[in-house]
Amino acid sequence: MKYYKNKPISSSEITPSYLFYARRKFMQLAGGATLAAIMPSTVWANDKLSASQNVTYNLKDELTPYKDVTSYNNFYEFGTSKEDPAKNAKGLKTRPWSIVVDGEVKKPKTFDIEELLKMAPLEERIYRFRCVEAWSMVIPWIGFPLNELIKQVEPTGNAKFVEFISLHDQEQMPGQKSSVLEWPYREGLRIDEAMHPLTLLTMGLYGELLPNQNGAPVRVVVPWKYGFKSPKSIVRIRFTESQPVSSWMQAGPNEYGFYSNVNPDIDHARWSQAKERRIGEFFKRKTLLLNGYAEEVAQLYAGTDINSYF
Amino acid sequence: MLSYMRAQISIAIFDKMSFKNLSDKVIARVKIIVFLLAFMPLDKLLLYAYLNNLGANPIEKITRVTGYWALFFLLITLAITPIRRLTKWLWVMRLRRMLGLFAFFYGFLHFLTYLILDQFFDCEAILKDIIKRPYITIGFFAFVLMIPLAITSTDSLIRRLGGKRWRFLHRLVYLTAIAGVIHYWWLVKKDLTEPIIFAVVLTTLLGVRVFYGLKSIYKV
Numbered sequence: 001m002k003y004y005k006n007k008p009i010s011s012s013e014i015t016p017s018y019l020f021y022a023r024r025k026f027m028q029l030a031g032g033a034t035l036a037a038i039m040p041s042t043v044w045a046n047d048k049l050s051a052s053q054n055v056t057y058n059l060k061d062e063l064t065p066y067k068d069v070t071s072y073n074n075f076y077e078f079g080t081s082k083e084d085p086a087k088n089a090k091g092l093k094t095r096p097w098s099i100v101v102d103g104e105v106k107k108p109k110t111f112d113i114e115e116l117l118k119m120a121p122l123e124e125r126i127y128r129f130r131c132v133e134a135w136s137m138v139i140p141w142i143g144f145p146l147n148e149l150i151k152q153v154e155p156t157g158n159a160k161f162v163e164f165i166s167l168h169d170q171e172q173m174p175g176q177k178s179s180v181l182e183w184p185y186r187e188g189l190r191i192d193e194a195m196h197p198l199t200l201l202t203m204g205l206y207g208e209l210l211p212n213q214n215g216a217p218v219r220v221v222v223p224w225k226y227g228f229k230s231p232k233s234i235v236r237i238r239f240t241e242s243q244p245v246s247s248w249m250q251a252g253p254n255e256y257g258f259y260s261n262v263n264p265d266i267d268h269a270r271w272s273q274a275k276e277r278r279i280g281e282f283f284k285r286k287t288l289l290l291n292g293y294a295e296e297v298a299q300l301y302a303g304t305d306i307n308s309y310f
Numbered sequence: 311m312l313s314y315m316r317a318q319i320s321i322a323i324f325d326k327m328s329f330k331n332l333s334d335k336v337i338a339r340v341k342i343i344v345f346l347l348a349f350m351p352l353d354k355l356l357l358y359a360y361l362n363n364l365g366a367n368p369i370e371k372i373t374r375v376t377g378y379w380a381l382f383f384l385l386i387t388l389a390i391t392p393i394r395r396l397t398k399w400l401w402v403m404r405l406r407r408m409l410g411l412f413a414f415f416y417g418f419l420h421f422l423t424y425l426i427l428d429q430f431f432d433c434e435a436i437l438k439d440i441i442k443r444p445y446i447t448i449g450f451f452a453f454v455l456m457i458p459l460a461i462t463s464t465d466s467l468i469r470r471l472g473g474k475r476w477r478f479l480h481r482l483v484y485l486t487a488i489a490g491v492i493h494y495w496w497l498v499k500k501d502l503t504e505p506i507i508f509a510v511v512l513t514t515l516l517g518v519r520v521f522y523g524l525k526s527i528y529k530v
Contacts, residue, residue: 067366068366071365071366072365072366072367076500076501080500080501080503082365082366082367083365133499135367135370178501180500180501181500251500252500270443270444270445270496270497271443272435272438272439272442272443275435277367277369277370279366279367280366282369282427282430283430
């Protein structure tokens with residue numbers, strides 16, 4: 001029998017690491033370019049999402065770092081600790097994806113995610129985000145006003161409220177094996193709140209498609225309400241005549257109301273809402289009425305005491 | 311550390327000593343091991359703080375970790391007497407004081423985190439919290455009750471108080487543990503898994519005492 005002995009690789013044969021990585025980089029670029037060429041109509045490639053900066057909603061506060069925005073999340077579908085979603089949301093399949101829009105509308109329709117991405121010009125908007133747990137962030141979202149979608153389906157005169165229903169799939173969302181909330185996650189807005197130009201149908205953040213843990217592929221962001229009023233991974237939008245009951249209202253009727261507007265004067269049943277800790281800051285800052293959007297949205301609640309909306 | 315522990319345990323076994331009593335020398339070593347182990351949660355916290363790895367909300371993380379370990383050591387301390395009764399290992403009693411002091415130590419760090427990092431000495435906000443927020447009220451109560459127990463833990467004070475009075479005073483630990491678990495239960499937003507585990511363990515540990523208490527009364 002003959003034995004072959006492996007000849008040691010001489011150092012001259014070893015590809016220098018810069019070339020090795022340059023090739024990898026080239027392949028990635030080539031791959032991206034090919035993809036872009038095959039699908040010229042998509043606005044996203046390699047998870048990047050292009051959008052123009054909205055000049056009005058362009059908060060000058062320092063942005064919360066991308067790492068914190070994508071690793072400190074309340075998304076009970078993937079577990080109840082803040083680190084869980086980033087760990088457990090990798091298995092969420094965001095393509096294909098569609099949203100059923102029905103209920104009190106003249107033109108019910110199912111929208112494919114690709115269609116949604118092209119429905120209206122994408123804008124980047126920098127919003128404050130205030131969690132009911134008294135912490136907050138500043139996030140550059142990408143999307144367009146939800147009213148663009150609402151106009152297409154033509155709500156009837158009976159449509160007084162809008163209900164949002166998130167994905168219900170234990171396989172993809174392991175947190176749903178626990179009954180910590182009633183699944184699927186449901187949230188709702190009054191129709192005028194949903195039509196308000198600040199209410200953003202959101203597909204991205206920080207210049208890219210929404211990471212799974214932030215509610216991919218599509219969510220709603222309502223910046224003047226506590227974070228749980230901004231539902232994630234939406235599969236259905238339903239227009240109703242009566243006020244929908246959200247998952248959090250079911251979980252704690254005396255702690256989470258339908259309106260849940262950010263309000264420093266109305267405390268949570270167990271803790272104060274007067275101040276908040278902005279992620280990345282040491283000192284707490286004062287919480288602003290309607291999260292600083294009072295000028296834009298106060299007219300929605302005109303005529304009544306804002307504190308009467310729970 | 312683990313290999314050292316194993317070595318100590320095998321020394322105990324191969325010296326053909328029964329587990330009922332360990333020699334002073336072995337006890338001293340076991341104490342050192344427990345002492346070092348009990349600092350590990352703090353070590354980890356300090357290391358992560360140094361590595362800037364405490365996550366997006368470090369203050370919340372520190373509050374949670376110190377509170378968790380305060381409760382953990384409270385329950386471990388309360389487990390000592392039942393363990394002695396079940397196993398007849400008398401020596402475990404000699405670890406109790408140290409474990410109790412670690413419960414106080416982590417409780418104190420938890421309180422300091424709230425006082426300094428969370429509220430930054432905002433006395434008005436703290437006072438409001440203590441009066442208005444039941445979970446803070448009861449947590450503060452649990453902490454305050456631990457103070458006299460920590461102070462009277464020295465040999466000389468035990469002697470000065472006398473065994474009977476000392477034991478009576480130290481029954482406050484039951485109140486502290488109950489208040490501590492309620493504190494955790496009340497502050498959780500929705501997921502009660504961990505508070506439930508603590509509550510079940512505490513109920514068991516107190517139940518064992520009720521059981522032995524009744525047994526001695528009725529001399530069954």
